[in-house]
Amino acid sequence: MEKNSQNLMTFGGHLEVLRRMLFRILSVVGIFAIVVFCCKNTIWSILLAPSEYDFTTYQMIECMASNIGFDFKFEEFRIDLIATDLSSQFMTHITTSVYLALLGASPYIIYELFRFISPALYESEKKHSVLVVSMIYLLFILGILMSYFVIFPISFRFLGTYSVAEKVHSTITLDSYIETFTSLTFVMGIVFQLPLIMFVLAKMGFVSYSMLAKYRKHSLIIIMFVAAIITPPDLMTLILVTIPLYLLYEISVRVTKHIN
Secondary structure (H helix, E strand, O other), X not given: OHHHHHHOOOHHHHHHHHHHHHHHHHHHHHHHXXXXXXXXXXXXXXXXXXXXXXXXXXXHHHHHHHHOOOOOOOOOOOOOEEOOOXXXXXXXXXXXXXXXHHHHOHHHHHHXXXXXXXXXXXXXXXXHXXXXXXXXXXXXXXXXXXXXXXXXXXXXXXXXXXXXXXXXXXXXXHHHHHHHHHHHHHHHHHHOXXXXXXXXXXXXXXXXXXXXXXXXXHHHHHHHHHHHHHOOOOHHHHHHHHHHHHHHHHHHHHHHHOOO
16 A cells, blocks of 8 residues: 555655755764864864874784885875865865765765665666665775775875975975875775776676686776876785785676676
């Protein structure tokens, strides 16, 4: 009976359901934003951690080098972050809280969106939709972690300490730091969708397992080229970014193998 009433729901009824859904989403995001805004010390210690010379990634690389017999240590560095406008710190705090609230509330947002469109789907479509959405979210989170622990800290270290002359010192604005952080994070979240994109393309017949396997070497060159674009021009960063991206390509090859 309920299913039939949903099928017979008028356009105005759908708009009312959509309005309520948006209200719930905005309420949850607002609550998350307030919590993030109030937890200023904890949140910003996490956000600013990649700018420190003793960040976890550097310690792990030094530990790995030590385990294989290399006495390797990163040079200490210090880069000061400044605010050039009177309201810049406050406004950056607000916008960053909203970004993090959207990220934190994203599982609930996805749930609400899926609940809104699910009455129009068949049971088989619902199962596949849950799997696809879960994979998109998981890959996006992996991309965020990759950006936070690898790409952004190394990029910040290189670009922040780079100098054309000894008398020129870098002083980074807080706005620039957050803008670079969010853009790199978003890019990596999108890049990590590669296996899912290849899956869709294979389903549509645009790519195949044999084609992806045949052009492995060419793909490696393209991946290195892309990694060189989105990272600073140093060999270590290029390697650290190329390896996971190529692994994503290999996963894509394995995925298409079960389709074609």
